[in-house]
Amino acid sequence: MTTLTAKDKQTVKAFWAKVSGKSEDIGAAAVARMLVVYPQTKTYFSHWQDQSPNSPAARKHGKTVMMGVGDAVTKIDDLKEGLKELSELHAFILRVDPANFKILSHNILVVMAVMFPTDFTPDVHVSLDKFLAAVSLALAEKYR
Amino acid sequence: MPENSVSADLQTESHKMVEWTDFERDTIQDIFSRIEYDVVGPAALARCLVVYPWTQRYFGGFGNLYNAAAIKGNPMVSKHGTTILHGLDRAVKNMDDIKNTYAELSVLHSEKLHVDPDNFKLLADCLTIVVAAQLGNEFTGEVQAAFQKFLAVVVSSLGRQYH
Numbered sequence: 001m002t003t004l005t006a007k008d009k010q011t012v013k014a015f016w017a018k019v020s021g022k023s024e025d026i027g028a029a030a031v032a033r034m035l036v037v038y039p040q041t042k043t044y045f046s047h048w049q050d051q052s053p054n055s056p057a058a059r060k061h062g063k064t065v066m067m068g069v070g071d072a073v074t075k076i077d078d079l080k081e082g083l084k085e086l087s088e089l090h091a092f093i094l095r096v097d098p099a100n101f102k103i104l105s106h107n108i109l110v111v112m113a114v115m116f117p118t119d120f121t122p123d124v125h126v127s128l129d130k131f132l133a134a135v136s137l138a139l140a141e142k143y144r
Numbered sequence: 145m146p147e148n149s150v151s152a153d154l155q156t157e158s159h160k161m162v163e164w165t166d167f168e169r170d171t172i173q174d175i176f177s178r179i180e181y182d183v184v185g186p187a188a189l190a191r192c193l194v195v196y197p198w199t200q201r202y203f204g205g206f207g208n209l210y211n212a213a214a215i216k217g218n219p220m221v222s223k224h225g226t227t228i229l230h231g232l233d234r235a236v237k238n239m240d241d242i243k244n245t246y247a248e249l250s251v252l253h254s255e256k257l258h259v260d261p262d263n264f265k266l267l268a269d270c271l272t273i274v275v276a277a278q279l280g281n282e283f284t285g286e287v288q289a290a291f292q293k294f295l296a297v298v299v300s301s302l303g304r305q306y307h
Contacts, residue, residue, distance in 0.1 A: 032285055033285040033288060035285075036284075036285030036286060036288070036289055037285055037288050037289040037292060053285060106269070109273060110272065110273060110276050110283075110288060113273045113274070113276040113277040114276045114277065114279075114280055114281065114283055117277035117278075117280070120273075120277065121212070122190060122191045122194035122195060122212050122215075122216075123194065123212045125191060125194070125195050125273065126194055126195040129195060
């Protein structure tokens, strides 16, 4: 939808530099919240023996997701091209309904507020929100 | 349509009584007894005006909303943020009849203020973020679920009298 401005990119990169050390914890917390607050998302994980929010599988998945987000930060100047393979994965193999990208994005933002209350200012919030929306769009690119 | 706004849409469910668990009731009472209305209200409204700048359309008379610093320091924004939280208090005290509690406010927002009800969801999301920042780790997934459910009922009730 909206293009990321130079300010957005700068803000996202600076914030990511601050928080990326905790990216595994962020990912685990975001996935855990998603499974609790939006229980319909558990339908994608029926193959997990333990679908509880703090299970090893959920934690591992959080780590995987945040590695993808971190990768997207490095490809922020061309997300569509940079996330092409991840899009193919989500489109043809995982087939996650793109509505769920919004849900996970929302929970990532909530976790940022919980873990970094002073750094997650409204200016950071708007740029990160736009960035996650752009990532979601790039992930949905190959769907149809 | 803002990409990450996900507060639940209960419009179709609004004719049924909302059922609250004890945990949900306790959680809502607890949150609202702990937060400072004149801190959280202004912070949530200011955040909404920054993160979703088109919401500024309803505040033409508020003066300088030029950037985040101006919005944060704007006394009319602060005052209105506090007013909103006190408005939410009505629902906190009447959880079993939020629909009727907000009937008049719904008419006001529709007939007089002409607020697009989608905006209520945006403010609700900002309120969630601000409360999360306030409560930190105590804002667990379960607490978040209860809070978002409460806000979804409020949002639905505020949109109910639109026609």
